[in-house]
Amino acid sequence: MNYLSTRGQAPAERFCDILLGGLAPDGGLYLPENYPQVALAELESWRGLPYADLAAAVLGKFIDDIAEAELLRLCRRTYTPEVYRHCRPGADAREITPLTPLAPELALLELSNGPTLAFKDMAMQLLGQLFEYVLVQRKEELNILGATSGDTGSAAEYAMRGKRGLRVFMLSPHGRMSAFQRAQMYSLQDQNIFNLAVRGMFDDCQDIVKAVSNDAAFKARYRIGAVNSINWARVAAQVVYYFKGYLAATRETGAPVSFAVPSGNFGNICAGHIARMMGLPIRHLVLATNENDVLAEFFRTGCYRPRAAAETRVTSSPSMDISKASNFERFVFDLLGRDGARVRELWAKVDAGGAFDLSGTAEFARLPEFGFQTGSSSHADRLATIRLARERYGVWIDTHTADGLKVALEHREPGVPMVCLETAQPAKFAQTLREALGAEPPRPAGFENLETLPQRCELIDADAVVVKNFIAAHAG
Numbered sequence: 001m002n003y004l005s006t007r008g009q010a011p012a013e014r015f016c017d018i019l020l021g022g023l024a025p026d027g028g029l030y031l032p033e034n035y036p037q038v039a040l041a042e043l044e045s046w047r048g049l050p051y052a053d054l055a056a057a058v059l060g061k062f063i064d065d066i067a068e069a070e071l072l073r074l075c076r077r078t079y080t081p082e083v084y085r086h087c088r089p090g091a092d093a094r095e096i097t098p099l100t101p102l103a104p105e106l107a108l109l110e111l112s113n114g115p116t117l118a119f120k121d122m123a124m125q126l127l128g129q130l131f132e133y134v135l136v137q138r139k140e141e142l143n144i145l146g147a148t149s150g151d152t153g154s155a156a157e158y159a160m161r162g163k164r165g166l167r168v169f170m171l172s173p174h175g176r177m178s179a180f181q182r183a184q185m186y187s188l189q190d191q192n193i194f195n196l197a198v199r200g201m202f203d204d205c206q207d208i209v210k211a212v213s214n215d216a217a218f219k220a221r222y223r224i225g226a227v228n229s230i231n232w233a234r235v236a237a238q239v240v241y242y243f244k245g246y247l248a249a250t251r252e253t254g255a256p257v258s259f260a261v262p263s264g265n266f267g268n269i270c271a272g273h274i275a276r277m278m279g280l281p282i283r284h285l286v287l288a289t290n291e292n293d294v295l296a297e298f299f300r301t302g303c304y305r306p307r308a309a310a311e312t313r314v315t316s317s318p319s320m321d322i323s324k325a326s327n328f329e330r331f332v333f334d335l336l337g338r339d340g341a342r343v344r345e346l347w348a349k350v351d352a353g354g355a356f357d358l359s360g361t362a363e364f365a366r367l368p369e370f371g372f373q374t375g376s377s378s379h380a381d382r383l384a385t386i387r388l389a390r391e392r393y394g395v396w397i398d399t400h401t402a403d404g405l406k407v408a409l410e411h412r413e414p415g416v417p418m419v420c421l422e423t424a425q426p427a428k429f430a431q432t433l434r435e436a437l438g439a440e441p442p443r444p445a446g447f448e449n450l451e452t453l454p455q456r457c458e459l460i461d462a463d464a465v466v467v468k469n470f471i472a473a474h475a476g
């Protein structure tokens with residue numbers, strides 16, 4: 001299996017070669033040269049597989065430069081009930097992503113049972129195993145540099161902690177994360193994890209990462225890598241749970257199922273799109289946004305208009321507060337018949353801070369073939385949906401999952417199960433849960449005293465030179 005760039009000007013590469021990098025050299029994102037197909041008979045044969053074995057079967061279609069037995073071993077190490085243990089009372093942790101029925105033809109797929117209580121653990125934990133495997137094979141080391149406003153950084157740290165050949169340098173805005181998020185990251189005591197609390201905002205952290213990464217000599221000398229959401233292996237790992245959710249929601253292979261996906265950077269739902277392109281009988285992919293509705297706007301109007309930072313709202317579903325959706329380029333590449341030259345043209349506008357408009361084009365007219373439906377949610381909608389979930393269905397849900405459920409309920413169809421992806425646990429967003437329900441959300445076992453654990457971080461000025469010096473002193 002070869003990988004090509006959405007901008008059409010990068011040489012084809014194999015899976016392990018694109019694993020450790022980020023963008024393709026032409027600035028595009030990697031995608032497989034074609035989508036492997038899964039016939040219904042094969043899909044049927046996967047029914048009843050444990051999650052790890054299903055993951056190896058699905059990922060094996062995208063990875064042909066890791067031996068089959070090795071890939072299975074890595075998946076079995078990743079997807080264990082010990083790692084994904086924070087499931088709902090009554091759910092079976094051996095399922096890894098249990099399906100919780102809410103009503104006939106309506107269910108939640110639990111994706112947030114991993115160590116950081118958000119769905120990013122589903123892919124990031126596998127990434128940790130894959131990185132270690134490839135680095136040991138190649139006798140190489142990697143220093144991961146990232147910026148986080150909360151969820152991604154902690155998922156990366158919990159995936160990479162204690163891994164050979166890997167160090168993580170994670171920048172976070174000092175005093176701007178919730179006490180829970182801060183404790184989650186800063187309480188890690190592993191020697192290969194470095195938390196740098198920056199006197200500044202998240203944007204300052206991101207600017208520093210960019211500045212360091214743009215210094216090609218420094219980047220090469222210290223082998224700087226990234227684990228951001230455009231990483232292909234993360235998207236591929238997410239394809240697996242669409243297959244899992246489909247099989248759990250159906251008795252008969254071939255029956256249609258819809259998925260509702262709380263969306264920000266378009267990574268999660270991009271995996272759904274790929275599962276559908278592989279032949280999984282997905283009827284609709286329901287894309288839910290919060291007040292930051294740049295994606296819903298495109299599907300409605302054909303105009304993709306990334307927002308300026310000042311136009312990006314701070315909401316109570318903060319992991320969806322995005323101004324531009326970094327994985328969206330992958331979908332547009334498919335929508336345009338995989339025409340890299342046109343993607344290059346469109347993203348020349350985006351990269352210059354502009355917008356593009358596909359309304360009136362033949363390609364935009366074909367959009368319905370891809371099965372998307374969209375909707376948006378507000379803070380008031382979130383509160384109402386959190387209450388509804390508690391009162392009508394007897395479940396606690398977090399603010400992001402609430403955005404998904406709100407839009408899902410607007411798009412149900414008789415005879416088509418609607419599977420809502422649960423992307424985080426309510427304990428992470430206790431303040432909004434209290435506002436909605438007047439009660440404290442349940443904390444999974446092991447998190448009771450999180451905020452009182454000893455913390456370890458380095459407080460620094462918002463200065464790329466300081467960060468470079470720190471890396472140089474600790475990169476070994």
Ligand SMILES: *Cc1c(COP(=O)(O)O)cnc(C)c1O
Pocket residue numbers: 118119120151229262263264265266267268269319320400423424
């Ligand atoms: C990252 C995240 C999202 C958005 O997912 P994308 O892949 O960026 O679309 C939604 N909910 C939660 C809780 C997240 O952490």
